[in-house]
Amino acid sequence: MIADIGYGALLLAFLSAGYAALAFVLGQRRRRPELIRSGENGFRMAVLWVVTASLILLYLLVSRDYQVRYVFEHVSNTLPLAYVLSAFWAGQEGSLLFWLLLVSLAGLVVLYSQRDAAAQPLRPYLLATTAIVQAFMALVLVLPSNPFALLASRPADGFGLNPLLENVGMIFHPPTLFIGYALYTIPFAFVLAGILSGQPSDAWMARVRRWSLMAWLFLSIGIILGAWWAYIELGWGGYWAWDPVENSSLIPWLVGTAALHSAAVQSRRGIFRTWTAVLTILTFGLCIFATFVTRSGVIQSVHAFERSSLGWYFAVFLVVAMAGSLGLLAARRRAFADNYALESYLSREAGFLIGNLLLVGAAAVVFLGTIFPALTELFRGQQVALDAGFYNRSFGPIGLAIILLFGVCPVLLWHRTTPAQLARRLIVPAILTALIIAVLLVTGWREPIALVGFGSTAFVAGSILMEFGRGARARMRSAGENPLTALLRVVGRDRRRYGGLIVHLGVLLIVLGVVGSGVYKQEYQTVMKPGETLDVAGYTVQYLQYVEQELPHKQRFATILRVSRPNGAVRELVPEKNFHWNVEQWVSEVAVWSRPAEDFYVILAGLSSDGSATFQFLQEPLMLWMWIGGGVMVLGTLLAWWPAGERRRRAPADTAEE
Amino acid sequence: MQIIIFLLMAGLTIFMLAYPLWQGGAAARPAPAPAATLSAGQCATCGRVLEPDERFCPQCGTPVGPRCPQCGRALVGDERFCPGCGAKLEGTR
Amino acid sequence: MTTEERMPDMEMPAASKPRPTKFIVGGFIIAAVVIYLIVSSLGGSTAYYLTVAELMAKGPAAVGEKVRVSGVVDGANIQYDQQNLVLRFDIVDNSGRLPVVYHGPRPDMFQDQAEAVVEGKLNANGVFEASNLLLKCPSKYEAAATATASPR
Numbered sequence: 001m002i003a004d005i006g007y008g009a010l011l012l013a014f015l016s017a018g019y020a021a022l023a024f025v026l027g028q029r030r031r032r033p034e035l036i037r038s039g040e041n042g043f044r045m046a047v048l049w050v051v052t053a054s055l056i057l058l059y060l061l062v063s064r065d066y067q068v069r070y071v072f073e074h075v076s077n078t079l080p081l082a083y084v085l086s087a088f089w090a091g092q093e094g095s096l097l098f099w100l101l102l103v104s105l106a107g108l109v110v111l112y113s114q115r116d117a118a119a120q121p122l123r124p125y126l127l128a129t130t131a132i133v134q135a136f137m138a139l140v141l142v143l144p145s146n147p148f149a150l151l152a153s154r155p156a157d158g159f160g161l162n163p164l165l166e167n168v169g170m171i172f173h174p175p176t177l178f179i180g181y182a183l184y185t186i187p188f189a190f191v192l193a194g195i196l197s198g199q200p201s202d203a204w205m206a207r208v209r210r211w212s213l214m215a216w217l218f219l220s221i222g223i224i225l226g227a228w229w230a231y232i233e234l235g236w237g238g239y240w241a242w243d244p245v246e247n248s249s250l251i252p253w254l255v256g257t258a259a260l261h262s263a264a265v266q267s268r269r270g271i272f273r274t275w276t277a278v279l280t281i282l283t284f285g286l287c288i289f290a291t292f293v294t295r296s297g298v299i300q301s302v303h304a305f306e307r308s309s310l311g312w313y314f315a316v317f318l319v320v321a322m323a324g325s326l327g328l329l330a331a332r333r334r335a336f337a338d339n340y341a342l343e344s345y346l347s348r349e350a351g352f353l354i355g356n357l358l359l360v361g362a363a364a365v366v367f368l369g370t371i372f373p374a375l376t377e378l379f380r381g382q383q384v385a386l387d388a389g390f391y392n393r394s395f396g397p398i399g400l401a402i403i404l405l406f407g408v409c410p411v412l413l414w415h416r417t418t419p420a421q422l423a424r425r426l427i428v429p430a431i432l433t434a435l436i437i438a439v440l441l442v443t444g445w446r447e448p449i450a451l452v453g454f455g456s457t458a459f460v461a462g463s464i465l466m467e468f469g470r471g472a473r474a475r476m477r478s479a480g481e482n483p484l485t486a487l488l489r490v491v492g493r494d495r496r497r498y499g500g501l502i503v504h505l506g507v508l509l510i511v512l513g514v515v516g517s518g519v520y521k522q523e524y525q526t527v528m529k530p531g532e533t534l535d536v537a538g539y540t541v542q543y544l545q546y547v548e549q550e551l552p553h554k555q556r557f558a559t560i561l562r563v564s565r566p567n568g569a570v571r572e573l574v575p576e577k578n579f580h581w582n583v584e585q586w587v588s589e590v591a592v593w594s595r596p597a598e599d600f601y602v603i604l605a606g607l608s609s610d611g612s613a614t615f616q617f618l619q620e621p622l623m624l625w626m627w628i629g630g631g632v633m634v635l636g637t638l639l640a641w642w643p644a645g646e647r648r649r650r651a652p653a654d655t656a657e658e
Numbered sequence: 659m660q661i662i663i664f665l666l667m668a669g670l671t672i673f674m675l676a677y678p679l680w681q682g683g684a685a686a687r688p689a690p691a692p693a694a695t696l697s698a699g700q701c702a703t704c705g706r707v708l709e710p711d712e713r714f715c716p717q718c719g720t721p722v723g724p725r726c727p728q729c730g731r732a733l734v735g736d737e738r739f740c741p742g743c744g745a746k747l748e749g750t751r
Numbered sequence: 752m753t754t755e756e757r758m759p760d761m762e763m764p765a766a767s768k769p770r771p772t773k774f775i776v777g778g779f780i781i782a783a784v785v786i787y788l789i790v791s792s793l794g795g796s797t798a799y800y801l802t803v804a805e806l807m808a809k810g811p812a813a814v815g816e817k818v819r820v821s822g823v824v825d826g827a828n829i830q831y832d833q834q835n836l837v838l839r840f841d842i843v844d845n846s847g848r849l850p851v852v853y854h855g856p857r858p859d860m861f862q863d864q865a866e867a868v869v870e871g872k873l874n875a876n877g878v879f880e881a882s883n884l885l886l887k888c889p890s891k892y893e894a895a896a897t898a899t900a901s902p903r
Contacts, residue, residue, distance in 0.1 A: 005663055005664065005667075008664040012668060034678050037678035038677075041674040041677065042674070044674070045670075045675070049671075342774050353774075354777070357781045357782070358781065361781060361784075364789075368789060373800060382799060383799070384797050385798050385870075386797060386798075387798065389792075390796035390797075393796075394792035527834050584862075585859060586859045586862075588856075605857070606834075606857070614856070616856055
């Protein structure tokens with residue numbers, strides 16, 4: 001049976017990766033190059049067997065081999081192919097194999113890309129660390145979480161996917177998060193390799209940057225897609241519930257963000273070296289912690305997956321990895337000593353440092369909130385839960401301070417800035433903020449939180465956009481270019497900086513969505529019969545008809561609404577409530593009309609046999625900007641990540657002429 | 659059947675692991691040769707043209723700047739002794 | 752490895768320069784603010800996690816106190832007022848029964864034997880007024896699949 005071969009491949013992957021890690025370390029310590037080469041082959045074999053196991057699992061899913069328990073639990077005869085493929089990462093065993101696959105492929109890229117002379121001392125330790133992570137994951141798959149476990153007989157049909165997961169967001173949300181988690185293995189491996197090889201940290205930190213940025217990008221996309229999935233599919237009109245599972249992906253994101261900024265300062269100024277290393281190690285640890293939270297069931301969650309012994313494997317690995325790497329770092333901390341100390345609070349270095357501390361503080365808030373029930377159970381014998389109010393009151397102010405720093409930090413100069421310089425550069429954004437707040441007050445947006453939120457958004461946006469303007473103007477003057485060329489050139493020349501600023505602009509757009517929908521969300525509910533018309537919140541809703549259909553995997557109950565605006569815009573919205581046979585459960589499908597000003601969100605809350613339906617209408621101002629902001633963040637990150645292609649291609653030609 | 663396939667897979671793995679050991683240290687890895695004519699403003703590893711203030715190659719991360727004459731270790735520039743091998747550096751700068 | 756041995760006090764003389772205390776003070780201020788925010792935000796946001804039996808054991812003392820109670824939905828007693836979106840049901844565990852009232856649309860996962868967590872307060876009539884109703888979804892889902900699969 002082919003599933004047995006998959007299991008064998010996992011076993012061999014575990015052994016090869018374990019051997020590779022040993023061979024790398026011994027080979028480097030004892031200066032035996034042939035042992036290192038043997039280790040590299042071991043690494044290649046581990047990757048080969050992981051890929052083999054993954055392909056076998058995919059084949060079993062596609063061929064709907066229900067004797068394999070994982071296939072039986074996640075696939076059914078009526079499931080469309082796209083969801084059959086996504087079943088690879090829909091369940092616990094598959095998602096862990098997927099993670100292992102990603103770590104292996106990333107390791108393979110490292111194996112073939114880090115081969116220049118300067119990388120030689122790092123290479124064995126780098127690959128050894130990756131191999132240890134691989135071996136751990138393979139061990140988990142071989143022992144407690146085997147994706148190739150068989151049932152005693154072959155059922156005729158499988159159980160199928162949870163209908164809540166049948167959504168485009170759900171096809172992409174888990175794998176992007178997993179890619180982020182898996183890619184963070186590589187920066188961690190670099191830090192360990194740097195410590196063990198004794199190379200100066202500035203040298204390898206430059207290599208880490210693009211790995212961290214890519215990992216961070218996928219983590220960001222994963223979080224945003226998760227929010228979008230919750231908004232569209234869970235049917236309560238919210239996007240974030242401070243659920244432990246959501247929190248556990250936000251914590252590494254916050255610390256990873258701090259690590260990126262710390263590394264940026266290190267590469268330019270040669271300071272914060274220890275900080276960067278610590279944050280990079282912690283980010284990896286928090287990625288493992290996230291898996292521990294989702295898979296151990298230690299912390300109560302709506303998502304709560306099966307409680308299993310698996311969590312304890314992760315807990316032990318986490319403790320060993322963190323204690324080991326942080327201990328090593330402490331022992332070798334002299335190699336990470338900074339060249340000089342900070343000079344002034346009014347310097348960009350200090351701005352970055354404060355931002356970093358705030359990010360770590362925000363992560364600490366979310367972390368404590370997440371483990372609070374477990375902590376209280378440990379110390380008081382009674383679980384105590386925290387509600388969203390805790391996060392709003394503690395995370396909110398820290399978030400606001402971080403956002404304000406977005407505006408101040410870019411105009412600060414390295415080393416030191418005089419208060420006069422700072423004031424000169426911030427006067428325009430400040431005036432803009434005052435104007436916006438005045439306009440908001442006059443037009444009736446008077447909630448204090450909204451004024452603070454929109455006011456600081458305006459301040460920061462003004463400051464960042466002026467930064468673009470300042471750069472372009474300098475170029476126009478010196479190179480005599482027209483404004484557009486100057487702007488593009490200035491951005492193209494310093495992609496790291498301007499890419500980062502664009503990411504900040506994206507975050508501002510998300511803040512607009514958060515504040516708009518958070519403060520001005522309105523709810524209405526009503527009962528309507530087919531044919532009735534109703535005015536609600538500036539919309540005219542006409543309930544056209546009621547449709548009942550029997551589909552292969554569900555009974556569909558849909559209500560067709562014709563919604564129009566006073567300006568004549570019309571949209572057909574079809575909220576549904578469907579009964580899925582496989583889980584014997586109702587699943588609601590909401591309908592949303594998204595416009596830049598606001599979302600109009602319709603939930604079919606109840607339905608009688610005569611077709612009279614209870615609708616819940618939600619009005620969520622500025623929601624659309626949250627998803628646009630996410631897109632802007634992605635573009636900015638890609639810009640900062642993109643290799644400097646133009647200069648590289650020209651370089652050899654230039655040399656030839658000389 | 660699956661036992662045979664598994665044994666073949668295991669055999670392949672063991673062969674791949676043992677082959678370099680059996681070959682011994684003879685087949686040394688060829689060190690990447692630096693390009694013949696590199697100007698001072700170029701990265702010694704990948705040849706990328708560097709900005710004057712770049713202390714590390716933004717492409718491959720190779721440090722640009724002083725190295726210890728004894729062990730070749732990259733230096734920050736203000737060390738009196740090489741942190742790698744302990745060689746005295748005063749005269750070389 | 753001898754190459755990694757370092758001779759003390761011979762590298763980067765500038766590194767030994769102590770950081771100005773004003774930055775350490777700044778760091779402590781930020782840490783203090785974060786801790787203050789955490790501690791001050793706890794008030795009003797905490798809710799004990801109880802089982803139905805534990806809540807019953809507290810008796811009248813539990814009235815008006817914000818708690819989270821977990822139990823299993825009893826299918827025999829579900830009343831859903833579609834017009835006004837009021838959901839009344841009982842949650843039970845092996846030694847207790849708690850009537851619950853919840854205002855809002857009936858969640859999809861809500862059905863007989865679903866594992867539910869209600870957050871809210873017990874009123875003087877012994878009815879639990881839930882402001883939040885959480886139902887565990889994929890776990891139940893995976894467990895259900897497991898239950899179907901395990902007999903063989």
